[in-house]
Amino acid sequence: MPGRALVAAIGAGAEEIGADALAEAFAVWGMFGLTVEDWKQMLGAAERGEGPPVALLRQHADVLAPVRWADDEELVRARTVLIGLRGFYGLYVLHGLVMPDTPAQAALRQRIDEWGMFPFLSHLISFSPSPVQFAESLSVCLGPLFDGLYEALVEQLARDPNIFRLPGDETGPVAFGERWMRTLREVSAEGSAGHSRTDDPAKRS
Template sequence: MRALAAREVVVTVSQLESWRRAGLLPQHRRRGLGRGRGSVVDAVDPVVVESAAALARHLRQGRDRRLAVLEWFAEAGTLPVQPGAVPVPEPPIGAARQALVWALERSVSQRLVEFARSAAGTGEEGQDALYALAGRLMGRYRGMANPALVRAAFEAGEDLPAEAEGPDVRSMVHLAAAIGLGAQEVGADALAEAFAALGMFGLTVDDWAQALGAAERGEGPPVDWELLQQRADMVGPVKRASDDELVRARTVLVGLSGFYCLYVMHGLLMPDTPALAALRQRIDEWGMFPVLDHFIAITPSPGQFAAGLAVCLEPLFDNLYEALLEQLVEDPHVFSIPGDETGAVGFGETWMRTVRELANAAQREGRGAGGGPNE
């Protein structure tokens, strides 16, 4: 208690005991005093203190404890912000797994898939109900606009072109319908929209329509819809994963999130160094930016973190992460502008100066377009 109070972390004895009973907080190591004399704590275990501090950061009155465990597990996978800061200890992996499963079972994608499966055999009525539910759950969210086109529009002082907009993710409800109702009930055209919205490999709606149409006619490789059924289950893989696999998936998710942010910041006028361009090129070669955009959030909620971690159990994303790490090792000078000896400091100053200059230019053009007071 004293160690926590010294850090301005306020917890009660009953809270600490509750966390211990739930298996979230280890006991301090104790030394026996002899028969009938009890035991004593010789030294405060810093792991216990840091674990209690992590729980206190993420728990609030009335909040489900599993959300706090998810945030704790996510925080433990990131490096300390301040140099020399004590790393956040890992929560009990069993508690982290239970929290992941709990969150995934309540996710939008899982709810849509389960509803679609329950609607199988109900005809158009069930399909209409599925799409109505998808409209309520998914809202009007669109994917991230293409950063390269966003940057070009900023630099030219023009409006964002329509082709820069990200896909309407509501099209992906067709995949849930195919999983539950059957691909034949959805049709090749709707599924082409869904796969194009997913964004993998950069294929367009027409590309997917041609491929799926050829498969239907027996003119191309058949589509393994059973594989789609397997990939729809995010809960099962998390339950079956080993402890090490869950931690590795978190490492991959955190790493890919960093690379994704660097890609997005290109659209916000961040200086484009050769190292940054090479990282974006690697992602583009894999055709993976739209896919990353679907499951990575810059400030993820616990549910988004759980969904992203489940995705990163797939070997494809582990391989992408390793490829990007390889590129980073090959050229680590991400924040060094060629010819600028000031390194990251000069990088940041250049970025801010570019933003200010464009903002000032936009203001001048706005005044000119609106007319001056003497006109």
């Protein structure tokens, strides 16, 4: 699936899949308009310790050029993709913060995992970006990889939009919110109780 080679490189190191395979993966998805040979040159330089990857990327490519070249329609689309991916990423992250799970949420996470794109969303998404960060993220979202992921997630959401409806409950977001708040209170109470036991000298002895 898209992104698998890139995720393998993040998890195991580029040396595990080979710089050539990684270069081809980047080039296939049109990352910053660089060719396979461009990527091979840059990745090889990074392996030799000639500079950090981000600095080398800026030497080899004008990261913001796609934004300058894009027309209004393309920029609006990239902004839509970026904002949409922020929302999907937020759902994924909140699942790890005791937010109640639902089949619709699980299906969206599965799509992201199938594409192997969660690590990349973690690098891409910034909820309070600087102007430069926003422009760089917009540039990436002009390409087919993140646009395709966004479309896949929108399609999945259309199939099952009940992301805030618990199975077997017809009250929808109300019951969902109540369960989430109750779980947060329980976790907070457990944390406070554990902290009190730790602070009590008699408990520690």
